[in-house]
């Protein structure tokens with residue numbers, strides 16, 4: 001049901017510009033920080049304040065260099081986040097079927113982390129946990145609850161940058177509490193506070209959004225239905241923000257959180273017919289149903305198709321999913337182009353990632369409520385000044401590492417609450433050799449440096465795992481052949497059970513058992 005009519009495009013844009021200018025003025029009075037003063041005065045930031053993390057923050061030299069001397073200054077940061085995008089859906093990273101020219105451009109421009117992942121989910125809404133982890137750099141069991149609320153003591157990346165003099169902007173999905181959004185961002189537009197664009201709420205075609213509210217109240221009555229596809233609404237807001245940046249303003253942090261390719265998978269033309277379901281191959285690990293009840297066989301995501309899965313239905317879902325990805329790729333491209341058009345591309349760090357993957361036919365599953373690679377691995381590319389171009393890394397990087405990595409690239413110290421590892425820049429640390437994943441109270445998994453994977457399923461109330469799966473990812477990257485019962489692999493199984501126990505202890509799994 002359309003609750004509120006979409007607003008006209010022209011007046012909306014004019015209103016945005018006036019709000020942005022007003023906000024800069026309000027913020028300048030309220031904070032007096034160099035970013036706001038610089039934005040207000042139309043000059044680059046000077047004076048400087050220490051970064052929130054102290055070490056590595058602004059220095060007089062750095063800030064002097066940020067003046068009108070033509071010298072390089074601290075880079076802008078653009079985060080492009082997609083929703084439920086599997087790691088294997090980028091053309092330049094090996095998917096010959098899919099069309100992703102913008103993601104491919106980022107692959108060529110930066111470093112792709114081909115084994116990046118979220119750590120999993122506390123509840124079915126995996127997005128909540130993964131986004132809280134991305135924003136705060138905290139590991140899965142060190143969030144508040146499932147991450148629904150990001151408490152003030154968990155400093156977010158935009159909070160860190162705000163304190164370092166950045167002007168922070170957001171558009172798109174925020175699946176955590178509004179107070180954390182308000183703490184994090186100076187400005188935003190076409191803001192979606194929610195989980196997904198339910199068809200009954202207008203779907204992707206008419207997403208329920210907010211304009212920026214300087215009072216921070218965001219009353220229900222202010223919500224409006226967008227009149228363009230969700231990705232277009234978010235790209236429009238980001239492009240407008242970038243195009244209207246005052247000349248010489250403070251560096252910006254822009255968080256563009258698309259809701260595609262999350263279902264409902266309803267790509268608009270021409271993306272709705274871009275992929276012919278008849279030409280879509282089933283994934284190698286397709287199954288009509290999961291080999292056993294993993295405790296999560298029925299939930300909203302899994303019930304989108306009946307069991308057993310009909311191969312033709314799965315092909316149609318994948319075709320629509322790919323259409324959604326190509327559509328959001330085009331909108332991402334508009335944002336990158338806007339940065340380039342302002343002459344800022346050479347001094348902007350771009351992070352592209354997704355919050356989690358999706359099974360969509362793999363293993364007989366459709367959703368992300370599991371710890372198979374299809375669901376925990378995500379695309380992650382970082383491009384920008386000083387970052388190796390057209391490079392790949394197969395290290396086990398988490399979304400929780402993004403905060404420390406961006407801070408490292410900017411010469412900032414991460415906040416004390418961050419637990420991630422910087423994987424690029426001057427502050428880069430040693431990247432872990434084991435990746436740990438968990439889902440709710442049910443699934444626990446590890447991937448090891450020698451490319452083995454162990455998953456434990458806790459399907460009863462006892463402390464022990466009721467079922468194990470062992471995969472040799474070198475020869476079986478699709479996790480098809482469970483070797484846990486193979487006689488020749490019992491020593492490996494025992495070894496990995498010990499590693500899994502150590503990882504559960506390291507990340508303080510609240511369900512510690514075996």
Ligand SMILES: [Ca+2]
Nearest residue numbers: 083084127355
């Ligand atoms: Ca998601």
